[in-house]
Amino acid sequence: MTAYAASSVTAFAPGNVPCNGHLKGEDDERFIIDCPVCEPLLAGDPFWATSLEEAPLTGPEMREAERKKAQGSAAMAEFSQAFMANFMSQQAAAFAAQQAEAAKAAESEKAKAEVEANAAKEDAEAAARAAAPKPAPKSAPRSKARGASA
Numbered sequence: 672m673t674a675y676a677a678s679s680v681t682a683f684a685p686g687n688v689p690c691n692g693h694l695k696g697e698d699d700e701r702f703i704i705d706c707p708v709c710e711p712l713l714a715g716d717p718f719w720a721t722s723l724e725e726a727p728l729t730g731p732e733m734r735e736a737e738r739k740k741a742q743g744s745a746a747m748a749e750f751s752q753a754f755m756a757n758f759m760s761q762q763a764a765a766f767a768a769q770q771a772e773a774a775k776a777a778e779s780e781k782a783k784a785e786v787e788a789n790a791a792k793e794d795a796e797a798a799a800r801a802a803a804p805k806p807a808p809k810s811a812p813r814s815k816a817r818g819a820s821a
């Protein structure tokens with residue numbers, strides 16, 4: 672077991688036990704005691720914890736953690752805003768592309784319909800021409816034939 676001190680703690684002198692106490696090393700980032708005599712004395716002490724993660728935060732550390740948390744959520748909000756904006760513009764682009772595709776399809780449908788209408792009109796004209804009475808041949812000997820049969 673090891674005891675991890677809050678960063679504000681730099682020394683521990685137990686007294687009345689077979690240990691002369693401990694001092695934080697100048698280069699140590701965190702004051703850690705690995706001593707079977709002192710550790711039981713530190714159990715439950717608000718300035719000490721049994722893991723670095725649980726090591727109590729000092730006032731400034733707490734403020735820093737709060738600041739980081741706030742910064743983190745601000746960054747997160749910014750990120751999700753940017754994400755949403757990007758998502759929306761992608762959606763808009765996809766929608767516009769879809770609209771353009773639909774317009775193109777409608778245009779080609781229209782062109783096809785026009786071609787069909789023209790063809791139908793031509794057919795109708797052809798049919799009308801076919802149905803129209805043909806001018807009688809000039810040399811048709813109709814009266815003569817009628818006379819002959821009578």
Ligand SMILES: [Zn+2]
Nearest residue numbers: 690706708709
């Ligand atoms: Zn000790």
